[in-house]
Amino acid sequence: MTKKTKLTDITNMFKEFDIESLEGVTIEGDIELNITGGGGLNPALAYALGQEISHISLHMANIGRILGYPVDQLFAQAFGMGIASTSPPVAQMADTKAKIQELLAAKFEVASVSNWIKPIQEVTLGATSSDGGSRKSTVTLGGENALPYYFDAAMPHRNYVTMDVFDMPISMAKAVKSNYDDVINDPAEWAKKVVRDFNADMVTIHLISTDPLIKDTSARDAARVVEDVLQAVDVPIVIGGSGNPQKDPEVLEKAAEAAAGERVLLASASLNLDYERIAKAAINNGHVVLSWTQLEINAQKELNRKLMKQCNVPRDSIIMDPTTAALGYGLDYAYSNMERIRLAGLMGDDELTFPMSSGTTNAWGAREAWMVSSPLPQDSDWGPREYRGPIWEIITGLALSLAGNDLFMMMHPTSVQVLKEITQTLYGSIESEGIDISNWIGMEV
Amino acid sequence: MKINSPLEAYKYLPGTNCGECGEQTCMAFASHLIDRSKKLTDCTPMLEEKFNKKFKELQTLLAPEIREVEIGVGDNAVKIGGDDVLYRHKLTFFNPTAFAYDVWDTMPENELVERVEKIRDFKKFYVGNFLTLDMIAIRSVSNEPRKFADTVKKVIATTDMPLILCSFNPEVLKAGLEVAKDKNPLLYAANKENWRQVADLALEYDVPVTLFSPDDLDNLKSLAVTFAKLGTEKLVLDPGTFPSGKDLKKTFTNFLKIRRAGIEGDKDIAYPLMAVPLTAWMVQDDDVSASYWETVIASIFTIKYGDIMIMHSIEPYALLPQLHIRDTIYTDPRKPVSVQPGMYKIGTPDKDSPVLVTTNFALTYYTVESDLASSKINCYLWAIDTDGIGVEAAVAGGQLTAAKIKKGIEESGFDLKRDTSHNTIILPGLAARLQGDVEDETGARVMIGPADSGRLPGWMEKNWPPKTK
Numbered sequence: 031m032t033k034k035t036k037l038t039d040i041t042n043m044f045k046e047f048d049i050e051s052l053e054g055v056t057i058e059g060d061i062e063l064n065i066t067g068g069g070g071l072n073p074a075l076a077y078a079l080g081q082e083i084s085h086i087s088l089h090m091a092n093i094g095r096i097l098g099y100p101v102d103q104l105f106a107q108a109f110g111m112g113i114a115s116t117s118p119p120v121a122q123m124a125d126t127k128a129k130i131q132e133l134l135a136a137k138f139e140v141a142s143v144s145n146w147i148k149p150i151q152e153v154t155l156g157a158t159s160s161d162g163g164s165r166k167s168t169v170t171l172g173g174e175n176a177l178p179y180y181f182d183a184a185m186p187h188r189n190y191v192t193m194d195v196f197d198m199p200i201s202m203a204k205a206v207k208s209n210y211d212d213v214i215n216d217p218a219e220w221a222k223k224v225v226r227d228f229n230a231d232m233v234t235i236h237l238i239s240t241d242p243l244i245k246d247t248s249a250r251d252a253a254r255v256v257e258d259v260l261q262a263v264d265v266p267i268v269i270g271g272s273g274n275p276q277k278d279p280e281v282l283e284k285a286a287e288a289a290a291g292e293r294v295l296l297a298s299a300s301l302n303l304d305y306e307r308i309a310k311a312a313i314n315n316g317h318v319v320l321s322w323t324q325l326e327i328n329a330q331k332e333l334n335r336k337l338m339k340q341c342n343v344p345r346d347s348i349i350m351d352p353t354t355a356a357l358g359y360g361l362d363y364a365y366s367n368m369e370r371i372r373l374a375g376l377m378g379d380d381e382l383t384f385p386m387s388s389g390t391t392n393a394w395g396a397r398e399a400w401m402v403s404s405p406l407p408q409d410s411d412w413g414p415r416e417y418r419g420p421i422w423e424i425i426t427g428l429a430l431s432l433a434g435n436d437l438f439m440m441m442h443p444t445s446v447q448v449l450k451e452i453t454q455t456l457y458g459s460i461e462s463e464g465i466d467i468s469n470w471i472g473m474e475v
Numbered sequence: 476m477k478i479n480s481p482l483e484a485y486k487y488l489p490g491t492n493c494g495e496c497g498e499q500t501c502m503a504f505a506s507h508l509i510d511r512s513k514k515l516t517d518c519t520p521m522l523e524e525k526f527n528k529k530f531k532e533l534q535t536l537l538a539p540e541i542r543e544v545e546i547g548v549g550d551n552a553v554k555i556g557g558d559d560v561l562y563r564h565k566l567t568f569f570n571p572t573a574f575a576y577d578v579w580d581t582m583p584e585n586e587l588v589e590r591v592e593k594i595r596d597f598k599k600f601y602v603g604n605f606l607t608l609d610m611i612a613i614r615s616v617s618n619e620p621r622k623f624a625d626t627v628k629k630v631i632a633t634t635d636m637p638l639i640l641c642s643f644n645p646e647v648l649k650a651g652l653e654v655a656k657d658k659n660p661l662l663y664a665a666n667k668e669n670w671r672q673v674a675d676l677a678l679e680y681d682v683p684v685t686l687f688s689p690d691d692l693d694n695l696k697s698l699a700v701t702f703a704k705l706g707t708e709k710l711v712l713d714p715g716t717f718p719s720g721k722d723l724k725k726t727f728t729n730f731l732k733i734r735r736a737g738i739e740g741d742k743d744i745a746y747p748l749m750a751v752p753l754t755a756w757m758v759q760d761d762d763v764s765a766s767y768w769e770t771v772i773a774s775i776f777t778i779k780y781g782d783i784m785i786m787h788s789i790e791p792y793a794l795l796p797q798l799h800i801r802d803t804i805y806t807d808p809r810k811p812v813s814v815q816p817g818m819y820k821i822g823t824p825d826k827d828s829p830v831l832v833t834t835n836f837a838l839t840y841y842t843v844e845s846d847l848a849s850s851k852i853n854c855y856l857w858a859i860d861t862d863g864i865g866v867e868a869a870v871a872g873g874q875l876t877a878a879k880i881k882k883g884i885e886e887s888g889f890d891l892k893r894d895t896s897h898n899t900i901i902l903p904g905l906a907a908r909l910q911g912d913v914e915d916e917t918g919a920r921v922m923i924g925p926a927d928s929g930r931l932p933g934w935m936e937k938n939w940p941p942k943t944k
């Protein structure tokens with residue numbers, strides 16, 4: 031990564047250019063300098079070289095540029111180090127002060143990351159009629175060659191949002207529920223509403239009534255709900271079980287059959303249930319598997335490996351959910367877990383090069399999102415919860431978008447709208463309003 | 476930091492293993508220097524004359540890649556910058572982003588004071604501490620030196636928080652500095668036009684200064700190099716915060732580029748970065764949308780390398796997520812935040828008071844403790860040593876077990892039969908599956924509390940005192 035140039039090489043360079051000012055300058059030994067990046071220059075060395083370098087640096091910079099070496103950066107660096115570490119150059123500064131009348135010229139340069147060598151796998155959800163499905167649109171995730179929105183490489187696909195729909199009324203924060211009062215008993219209408227009114231890219235149907243501890247509805251009933259939802263909307267869908275590890279395999283199997291050919295996302299395979307059955311249901315019906323682990327990078331590798339090697343799930347049919355913890359309730363773990371997974375993928379760990387999905391809705395579990403007011407008298411007033419909830423979901427999602435998350439499972443329409451706007455802004459598809467900020471200090475608000 | 480192994484640091488230490496630093500050996504101390512959990516000055520022998528040279532050398536080697544800049548004085552002073560890595564999991568991020576909120580010199584006095592008080596007093600309890608705001612940014616809207624100075628004076632009379640003096644007019648800045656010269660305020664800002672005068676002010680008053688170069692990194696670097704040459708490295712860089720669309724993306728890119736260059740060794744640009752999410756108010760017109768957008772921008776730059784920022788909204792729904800995302804990013808990922816395991820008395824418990832069990836994960840402990848304390852429930856609360864893991868994960872991971880609970884209670888010298896009238900333990904709802912084991916292990920009766928400790932007050936009303944068997 032680091033190009034190394036020896037000082038003797040540079041002296042030779044100068045020789046060819048026949049630079050007068052170098053005459054009489056002898057640099058002993060064969061000293062190595064880091065030209066780009068890395069830890070920079072050994073300060074003791076910089077000090078030793080300080081005088082020579084300051085004399086010849088101007089010439090060096092020019093010639094370096096001609097030869098395509100970023101030497102100006104190097105010497106700027108060396109000079110900076112001198113100032114930081116030793117006294118002589120500092121003493122000189124007072125003298126120079128009066129003399130500076132023009133800004134010193136400088137060129138900003140930074141290298142691209144060189145060890146992001148593997149693209150993230152592209153995964154398409156939904157199938158149109160030409161692919162044996164009935165969706166009007168599809169969603170493709172992944173394909174990144176860099177961290178999200180980074181300048182190192184263009185991001186091929188934007189982030190997408192899939193909105194939650196439940197197969198029975200559930201308890202929700204008030205601010206969320208008020209948006210769904212009219213459709214709470216009808217998953218198909220609910221699905222229509224989130225696509226039509228709230229701009230959802232996809233719909234997640236959660237089959238929670240199948241949980242033996244809730245209603246224990248049959249897998250067949252659940253499959254019917256899936257059919258209704260597929261009828262109601264023409265976007266790709268996610269099918270979620272109830273989270274009951276005994277029942278989910280059966281439910282997801284039936285649901286996968288009902289949705290055969292539609293390339294849905296089956297949520298989820300995890301290490302604590304019969305993931306093999308889920309994988310098979312996906313493969314047999316042309317779906318994608320959500321590989322869900324709980325905040326643990328090694329568990330994520332293990333499950334992905336099992337899905338690929340043991341169950342033969344193709345690489346283009348895996349998405350990961352490494353678990354989302356809400357802002358203030360473990361987001362620090364969730365954020366770094368995702369960031370580490372994405373970096374490992376980009377650096378070539380092919381057990382982790384898959385797009386990621388986040389259950390951003392978890393943010394509504396945070397007290398700050400739903401409680402009327404703080405339970406603590408010492409706290410400052412928390413203000414109206416109607417405004418606290420959506421922003422809690424937005425910031426939880428936004429943080430994870432920066433960690434590499436591709437697909438967001440969300441609930442509140444305002445959260446969806448703002449998260450889409452900010453992720454698409456960073457993605458680069460939103461024109462700016464050409465605001466002149468050069469005199470922001472004087473603005474009146 | 477120029478070195479990354481304890482061995483490299485060890486070479487410079489006295490090597491006497493005297494223990495003055497609180498470590499058994501110099502080698503142990505060296506490893507703490509590398510993970511930055513100890514400061515070189517903790518090795519008092521190194522402060523002796525004869526080690527002077529080594530001290531200086533090592534100090535240089537240990538200096539963080541991004542310079543640290545201090546603003547303000549006394550207890551409220553904030554330090555910004557000082558980072559060594561691009562990803563928090565590689566070490567940790569140091570010096571949480573400093574949050575400044577604005578006031579302006581055309582505000583009526585009563586509004587000004589009220590606003591400053593609100594900023595000063597805002598607090599939210601979280602894992603044992605209060606999350607608070609840091610600074611006041613005073614904007615010159617009038618462009619009149621006198622007015623600005625008056626405003627600065629009033630702010631100083633109301634709070635000790637560090638200040639940012641904002642104007643592009645050197646006259647105005649000077650007037651503010653005259654009033655605030657003992658407060659080590661941050662100057663905002665030098666730009667292409669005014670840099671000579673602003674540099675003079677920064678040097679004359681010896682205060683930190685912001686360099687403002689909207690979307691022009693060559694010029695930003697020029698300014699930084701020039702100021703360093705002039706004699707100050709107390710610099711903060713503002714590459715401009717454009718509030719919308721592709722301009723905002725460019726801003727994001729600029730932050731990434733500057734920080735990457737700095738961490739990778741370009742000393743000329745290795746200074747703390749300032750973002751100004753306040754510019755959100757230039758594109759959004761209603762207060763809620765603007766506060767939301769401002770919070771969104773603030774969060775982006777809290778996560779990606781902003782070291783200090785200026786905001787406008789002081790609505791709690793903006794401040795709470797801002798404070799929490801900062802805490803999220805700046806929590807040290809190397810260790811779970813935990814409390815000392817053991818018995819804690821809430822209020823004034825007696826023989827009839829309930830005995831509750833929780834874990835020593837700080838987030839869990841303080842949540843439970845504050846729920847109990849705020850509803851004035853007198854009780855005994857055990858923070859069981861779960862290696863700082865919360866209830867549900869500790870049950871799943873085997874750190875919260877019946878044996879651990881028994882041990883925890885016994886080690887604090889507490890005897891349920893002797894010290895309570897009820898011989899009963901209340902477990903968290905999420906630890907219900909330990910009920911049988913805990914009964915067997917302790918011989919006490921075990922009750923299962925609610926899943927969320929916020930529901931404890933209601934639960935207590937119904938279930939406490941327990942009906943005699």
Ligand code: B12
Nearest residue numbers: 325355360811833839864865866867868871872903924928
């Ligand atoms: C953050 C987190 C982690 C962090 C833990 C950080 C830490 N220091 O604790 C890390 C990444 C390390 C982690 C690891 C694991 N985790 Co985890 N983790 C979470 C997560 C996202 C949040 C947990 C949390 O912090 N909650 C907030 C705290 C404050 O809650 P709490 O401690 O439970 O306290 C509350 C209540 O219990 C109650 N309470 C507490 N004390 C008391 C006392 C009384 C008397 C009463 C009445 C009430 C009460 O009130 C409190 C406030 O509401 C949850 C999922 C989720 N969203 O909830 C999963 C979760 C807890 N983890 C889970 C699992 C399985 C694990 C692992 C085993 C995963 C793995 N494969 O390795 C490991 C185990 C690690 C270990 N034990 O060593 C599962 C547990 C499933 C289960 N029920 O068995 C969960 C639920 C995720 C899931 N849905 O599967 N995890």
Ligand code: SF4
Nearest residue numbers: 493494495496501518
């Ligand atoms: S105080 Fe210094 S000399 Fe003494 S043990 Fe610590 S590091 Fe070694």
